[in-house]
Amino acid sequence: MAAVAVRTDTVIPSPRRAGDDAPRNGTPGGPAAAGYQRVLHQLVRRELRMLADLATWAPAGEAPRTAALTGHAELIGHLLLHHHSVEREAVWPALLRTVPVECQSEVRAALDDCTARCARIDHMLRNVSTAARQWAVAATPQARNSFAVSCRALADAVDTQTADEERALLPLLATYLRAEDWIAIARSWRCRLTAAEQLLVLGLALEDACATDRARLLGGLSPATRTAWRVYGRRQYRAAVVRLRGAPPAS
Numbered sequence: 413m414a415a416v417a418v419r420t421d422t423v424i425p426s427p428r429r430a431g432d433d434a435p436r437n438g439t440p441g442g443p444a445a446a447g448y449q450r451v452l453h454q455l456v457r458r459e460l461r462m463l464a465d466l467a468t469w470a471p472a473g474e475a476p477r478t479a480a481l482t483g484h485a486e487l488i489g490h491l492l493l494h495h496h497s498v499e500r501e502a503v504w505p506a507l508l509r510t511v512p513v514e515c516q517s518e519v520r521a522a523l524d525d526c527t528a529r530c531a532r533i534d535h536m537l538r539n540v541s542t543a544a545r546q547w548a549v550a551a552t553p554q555a556r557n558s559f560a561v562s563c564r565a566l567a568d569a570v571d572t573q574t575a576d577e578e579r580a581l582l583p584l585l586a587t588y589l590r591a592e593d594w595i596a597i598a599r600s601w602r603c604r605l606t607a608a609e610q611l612l613v614l615g616l617a618l619e620d621a622c623a624t625d626r627a628r629l630l631g632g633l634s635p636a637t638r639t640a641w642r643v644y645g646r647r648q649y650r651a652a653v654v655r656l657r658g659a660p661p662a663s
Contacts, residue, residue, distance in 0.1 A: 615649030
């Protein structure tokens with residue numbers, strides 16, 4: 413079977429519009445942006461919580477298992493850091509430019525609070541990375557437990573922050589963000605992933621996404637990536653999840 417080339421300079425889920433998000437009569441294209449936010453939040457929340465649970469029961473001195481869990485934590489951390497950077501540098505400034513003038517002070521205050529909380533989460537990600545390195549070197553129950561505790565604390569913080577963001581900011585994003593702004597963000601902000609990582613993240617995003625978000629994700633892929641997912645990516649994702657979790661994906 414011929415190999416299928418997969419772009420490695422983009423992050424999956426790809427923040428592009430589905431057909432139902434196309435501008436109509438001058439309305440904004442924000443639903444795609446809000447959908448992307450929800451999918452990424454859901455993915456990160458689930459995987460951080462699962463990492464904490466899996467690490468708790470992992471053998472402390474089994475190097476391959478340690479590498480699998482800490483490597484997955486590194487990937488999820490990479491996605492979350494990139495996500496926060498896109499929000500901070502592109503998404504929130506674009507939203508602030510488009511909300512009505514009378515709302516801007518209130519929205520700016522909400523964005524400042526969100527950005528500060530994300531910065532604290534970014535710091536917690538560094539704590540997880542440190543704990544992961546210590547576990548890999550020490551291979552002790554104490555080091556393993558420290559990694560699990562760090563993952564759980566991070567998961568709690570992300571749960572709270574994303575819930576507040578989805579309640580306060582995503583409705584504004586869906587209502588006011590202009591389609592052309594979101595398309596420009598989608599095309600300009602890239603997160604480098606290997607081909608295997610890209611397909612893994614696609615699977616993580618699709619796993620418990622709703623029908624609309626699944627259609628958006630698959631419709632936003634390049635033809636090569638869509639073919640790769642159909643031909644071998646879905647099968648490889650299932651195998652990777654079984655190795656990591658000891659059970660197949662939810663769907």
